Amino acid sequence: MGASSLRSLLLKTLSSSPPPSSHGFHSQTRSVAKVRLKWVKNRGLDHIIDTETDLKAACLLKDAIHRSSHGFLSSRFLSDKKKLLGLTVPVLRFLRRYPTLFHEFPHPQYSNLPCFKLTDTALLLHNQEQSIHDTHESDSVERLTRLLMMSQTRQIPFQALIPLKWDLGLPDNFIKDWIPKYPDRFRAVKRHDGLPCLSLARWDEELAVSQLQKNFEKGDPDDGVGSGSSHYRNFKKGRFLAFPMNFPRGYGAQKKVIAWMDEFQKLPYISPYEDSSEIEPLSDLMEKRVVGVLHEILSLTIHKKTKRNYLRHLREELNLPHKFTRIFTRYPGIFYLSLKCKTTSVVLKEGYRRAKLVEAHPLARIREKFYYVMRTGVMYRGKGLQELIYAKDNMGDDKGDGVDQDSEEDDEMEDEDSEEIATDFDSESDEE
CATH class of the missing domain: 1.10.10 (Arc Repressor Mutant, subunit A)
Structure with missing residues (x-):
C-alpha cells in the first residue's frame, strides 16, 4: 500500500448507514457528524514502544533459556527467531548487547558454536518475577477469565x-x-x-464489569463519567458512559471535534461483556461498542498497549467488524497508533501520564528493573550482584528519559511492512 493510499485510509470519514433498527432501549441510527482527523505522532508514547520492544524480547529470551532442559540455547537455535521476538537486529547481536543478562560461552561439543545461558543477575530477576506471578496469580486468572468472557x-x-x-x-x-x-x-x-x-x-457475573464501569463507580471527574455516587451494579442498559479523552494538541479545541465527541459520548454504552449480536453492524452504537471492547482489552494489559495484529487475531471471537482497526485513528483522544520498531502498536492513552503508567502493576515494576539492568548493568559488573539489582530500588521517582508525552509533531503515516503473528517459540534445546 502506498503512502497516499494509507493516508486516505487514515483520513476516512464516517460513512452513512442503513435505516435505524432497535436494540431494545435505543435507536441505532447513524447521525454522528463527519470529522476528518490526521494521525499525529506522539514522541513520548513512541519512546515507550521503542524501549519496551527490547525489554519484551529480552524477557522472552530469558524465559526460553530458563525452560531449556540444558539451561542454555545455542545461536543456531536462536538465529531464526528475530521476527518472533519482534527485533529489528539479529538475535545474536541482541544477546551480546546485554552481557549482564546473557552469558556467552562455546558449546561443550562444538567449540565454534556460541551458546547463551542466564547470568546470576538474570536468574535473580527471574525469581523475583516468579514471586510476583505467584503472589498475584488470582489477579492474572481474572484477567484471562475476562478476556474469555468477552469472546x-x-x-x-x-x-x-x-x-x-x-x-x-x-x-x-x-x-x-x-x-x-x-x-x-x-x-x-x-x-x-x-x-x-x-x-x-x-x-462469572462478578467479573462482567468493564473498566469504564469501574471508573463510573469511582466517580473520577477527570474520567468524564459523572458523579459516580451509584455503584456500577446500578448502571442501567441504555445509559451513556463517556470515555476519557486526551486529544493531540490542537484537536481538543476544534468546535467540530467537540461536537462530534459530544454526540459520540452520549450514545448508550454497551458493555463488552454483553451480547452484541442484535446490534446493527454499521450503526453508531456498534462503533461505540467496538471502542468499548478495545478499551477493555487494553485496560486488561499490564502496559496498557499491545500489537494491532494480536487484536486482529481476536476479531471473530470478539465480534468486531472486518476493518475495526480504523477505530484507532478515528478516536485519537482514546487510542494512539505507533509505527515504531517496524510494527504497529496500539496504546490506551488514559493509561499514561507524561509517558509514565498511571497505575503500575507489580509486573511492570519488575520489568522496569529488568530494563534498568539492561540499560545500566554494565557499569555495575564489578560492584556486586546485589548492588546491581537493588540500585533501582534506592532510586527516587524516575524522572523519565526527558521525553514529554505531550510533545507531539504532525507526521503522516508511512507504509508498514506486513507482520506475522508472533507465537511463542518452542524453547526445547536443539543440542545434539
Missing part, C-alpha cells in the same frame, strides 16, 4: 492467545498449570475446525 463463543484459540501472554502478564507456563489447577474456569477444547482453544468453563 462470543467463550473460547479463544491458543495460537491467538499465546502472543498476548506477555501483554496480559500471564506466567510462562500458564496453559499447562492453570487448566488442571482451575477446572472451574478453564478447559482445553477443540473448535469445530479442529483448532485447539482455551474455553471458559463457567461464567
Whole structure:
C-alpha cells in the first residue's frame, strides 16, 4: 500500500448507514457528524514502544533459556527467531548487547558454536518475577477469565492467545498449570475446525464489569463519567458512559471535534461483556461498542498497549467488524497508533501520564528493573550482584528519559511492512 493510499485510509470519514433498527432501549441510527482527523505522532508514547520492544524480547529470551532442559540455547537455535521476538537486529547481536543478562560461552561439543545461558543477575530477576506471578496469580486468572468472557463463543484459540501472554502478564507456563489447577474456569477444547482453544468453563457475573464501569463507580471527574455516587451494579442498559479523552494538541479545541465527541459520548454504552449480536453492524452504537471492547482489552494489559495484529487475531471471537482497526485513528483522544520498531502498536492513552503508567502493576515494576539492568548493568559488573539489582530500588521517582508525552509533531503515516503473528517459540534445546 502506498503512502497516499494509507493516508486516505487514515483520513476516512464516517460513512452513512442503513435505516435505524432497535436494540431494545435505543435507536441505532447513524447521525454522528463527519470529522476528518490526521494521525499525529506522539514522541513520548513512541519512546515507550521503542524501549519496551527490547525489554519484551529480552524477557522472552530469558524465559526460553530458563525452560531449556540444558539451561542454555545455542545461536543456531536462536538465529531464526528475530521476527518472533519482534527485533529489528539479529538475535545474536541482541544477546551480546546485554552481557549482564546473557552469558556467552562455546558449546561443550562444538567449540565454534556460541551458546547463551542466564547470568546470576538474570536468574535473580527471574525469581523475583516468579514471586510476583505467584503472589498475584488470582489477579492474572481474572484477567484471562475476562478476556474469555468477552469472546462470543467463550473460547479463544491458543495460537491467538499465546502472543498476548506477555501483554496480559500471564506466567510462562500458564496453559499447562492453570487448566488442571482451575477446572472451574478453564478447559482445553477443540473448535469445530479442529483448532485447539482455551474455553471458559463457567461464567462469572462478578467479573462482567468493564473498566469504564469501574471508573463510573469511582466517580473520577477527570474520567468524564459523572458523579459516580451509584455503584456500577446500578448502571442501567441504555445509559451513556463517556470515555476519557486526551486529544493531540490542537484537536481538543476544534468546535467540530467537540461536537462530534459530544454526540459520540452520549450514545448508550454497551458493555463488552454483553451480547452484541442484535446490534446493527454499521450503526453508531456498534462503533461505540467496538471502542468499548478495545478499551477493555487494553485496560486488561499490564502496559496498557499491545500489537494491532494480536487484536486482529481476536476479531471473530470478539465480534468486531472486518476493518475495526480504523477505530484507532478515528478516536485519537482514546487510542494512539505507533509505527515504531517496524510494527504497529496500539496504546490506551488514559493509561499514561507524561509517558509514565498511571497505575503500575507489580509486573511492570519488575520489568522496569529488568530494563534498568539492561540499560545500566554494565557499569555495575564489578560492584556486586546485589548492588546491581537493588540500585533501582534506592532510586527516587524516575524522572523519565526527558521525553514529554505531550510533545507531539504532525507526521503522516508511512507504509508498514506486513507482520506475522508472533507465537511463542518452542524453547526445547536443539543440542545434539
